[in-house]
Amino acid sequence: MLLSGQTIASTSLEQASYQQQLKAAQQGNVEAQFYIGLRYYNGDGVPQSYTKAVEWFKKSAQQGDPDAQFVLGVMYEDGEGVPVDITQSVKWYIKAAQQGHADAQLNLGVFYIEGRGVKQNLSKEKNYTDKRASKDRCQAVMSFTG
Incomplete structure (x- = not known):
């Protein structure tokens, strides 16, 4: 998996529960959107789904998050969750x-x-x-x- 070994700076949002992250992501928080994408990518506390991961990474990427933009580049290159x-x-x-x-x-x-x-x-x-x-x-x- 592309992201399983990725090192991400520890933040309070990273340590938050899925529900806390989801609430922040739904309110437009870029970092939370990225973490929800990671959860779906890796199946961390949610059923693994590249399709849902792409949805969340796009929300974060469209707001300018370079990590989400990179991940989308990889997912489009490899056909994970998208053709x-x-x-x-x-x-x-x-x-x-x-x-x-x-x-x-x-x-x-x-x-x-x-x-x-x-x-x-x-x-x-x-x-x-x-x-x-x-x-x-x-x-x-x-x-x-x-």
């Missing part, structure tokens, strides 16, 4: 990548290398993969010195 649609995958990867989401930048770079859903463009690939590599180096330095 495979590389055009939609690229759309969501671009939105997340523009906000600095490192995994989206990497996936988008691969799409530019392969010409999947976009015209093959090695200079754009280099731009996205360089951004990802720079972030990885910074995180390594921070963990070493921190």
